[in-house]
Amino acid sequence: MKGGMGNMNNMMKQMQKMQKKMMQAQEELHEKSFEATSGGGMVKVVANGKKEITDMEINEEAVDPDDVEMLQDLVLAAVNDVIKQIEDETNSTMGQFTKGMNIPGF
Known part of the structure; x- marks a missing residue:
């Protein structure tokens, strides 16, 4: 039974290391x-x-007062693109920690 506790302690240390890296x-x-x-x-958009x-x-x-919709579309396109970039980078970066863990949402 003692060997089991050692393995459990080892596993906890590994999880703490992984959590720190995450x-x-x-x-x-967040700083990127x-x-x-x-x-x-x-x-x-940045x-x-x-x-x-x-x-x-x-x-x-x-900025064309006669075509405000075009400006709105341009702003929306840039904002949506930058958000997609962030989500892709987040999934790529954080996914390395959750690979194979079958955690919903990752």
Whole structure:
């Protein structure tokens, strides 16, 4: 029975190491910057890994009072693209920790 406890302690230490690495990877991801453009660079959106928009640039040529819908579409396209980049990076980065663990949502 004593050998079983040693294995359990070993497993707990491994899990703690993995948890620490996961937290570090998540922190690095949150600090990372992502950028997307639309309309050939007419709209640029920058976000961090927490999915917070940190900057947006709109070329004045994209601002047409007679075609506000085009500008809205350009902003939506850039925002959706940057969010997809963040989600893809999150899945790639964090997925290495959950591979084979059959954890729902990962």
